[in-house]
Amino acid sequence: MANWNDPRTTQRGMGSSPSLRGEASGVAYDAGLRRYMLSIYNYMASGVLLSGAVALGLFASGLGYALFASPLRFLIFLSPLAIVLAMSFGANRFSAGALKGMFWAFSVLMGMSLTTIFFVYTGPSIAATFFATAGAFAGLSLFGYTTQKDLSGMGTFLIMGVVGLLIASVINMFLQSTGLMWAVSFLGVLIFAGLTAYDTQMLKRQYYSVRGTEFVDKVIVMGALSLYLDFINMFQFLLSFMGQRN
Template sequence: MEIYEQSKSTTKTSLQSHMTKTFLWMFAGLAVTFGVAAYINSNNQLMYDIYSSSYLWIVMMVAQFGVVIALAARITKMKPMTARILFFAYAALTGVTFSVLGLTYELGTIGLAFAMAALYFGSLAVIGFTTKRDLSKIGTIAIAALFAMIVYSFITMIFGLSMNIFVYSIIGLVVFAGLTAWDVQKMKKLYYAYEGDEQMLNNLSIYSAFELYLDFINIFLYILRILGNNRD
């Protein structure tokens, strides 16, 4: 009985260690994003150089898309250091695009949106970690809904159609509620699937951190749009 309890405790500690590492990587990515955004926003000449170049935006979009594909397709084969470099490169590129937020929203609004996003994200992470229900079906539905939202946003942009930002953002928050809880649960499943393979767990820690980073960023943006729209 003592041996069983000791083994169970060790496994639990290992999972906690893996999850702690994953969330720390996620927070580090967020720190890079908002740090880069704040630095660029405080430098008027740098802001002008970046936003006056349409080619630079195209390069950044292609680079971000390439990082997503590389992490998704090669995460099981690449070295942990390569995965970390790609993750932080993506976070820095996102920081460049986020630098414009300081021109669109007040600093207090951005801070409030971040705090609300942290609370919302944290609640969903707890649900994803503690629930015994399989969230795979919810995650699949959420991904399908996200693709539908992306297609809808492109259609409205191409044809110049009006969009209700408030309703669109609320739907987005519901979609990412499902994705966040699912990604946290998926992190647990991946840990148990590769338990004992330290290199793979290191890679998966970065991959899960990247997924959770994307969840948080999108939640933050939707909340920011709601707050900004209400203050117009």
């Protein structure tokens, strides 16, 4: 970036070319950062829309009932997790093209698993929750992108919160406690709201490490996956509050 505090950048006439080069460099970095972040958001939004289209299509066609009445439902529920783990631990080994293919496969499988929400909640309440989540996600991501506050200290706390949510959810499968369900949903919304801002800031910072390298395409796909997970989890937890049951 240009050094705006350097008095040499205000020179005019002969000797002013370093300023021009510095300004051009700053503009190039800003343009590169915008393209990088827009690519992440485009992949993420496309993945969410693909999942939504698959879920709605299966429900409207009646195929969703057949799928979830068969043993295939276990494969549908577990496959997205398997893909996330493979992408997370194998990102360095896979090519950018392979990661993109896995991301689209993950989006389709997530859409298939999300078909179940149409069995439980009314269509209008699902739509209202989706748009509420989209608005909250946009605001939180914008905050993470623009804030000067370092959010890195939140990372460990938020990841521990996710682990706690998983443990509490498993326990509640046996307890069937309504109170614990509401507590998990409330904390889930807060945790994934925090992760949205945190992940956005981390992705922005990561750009300066990977720009101009072969890793940038991989980081874009993995960044889209992170934001997709933040969005979809926040949506599902928020649906517990806003969703009207059939």
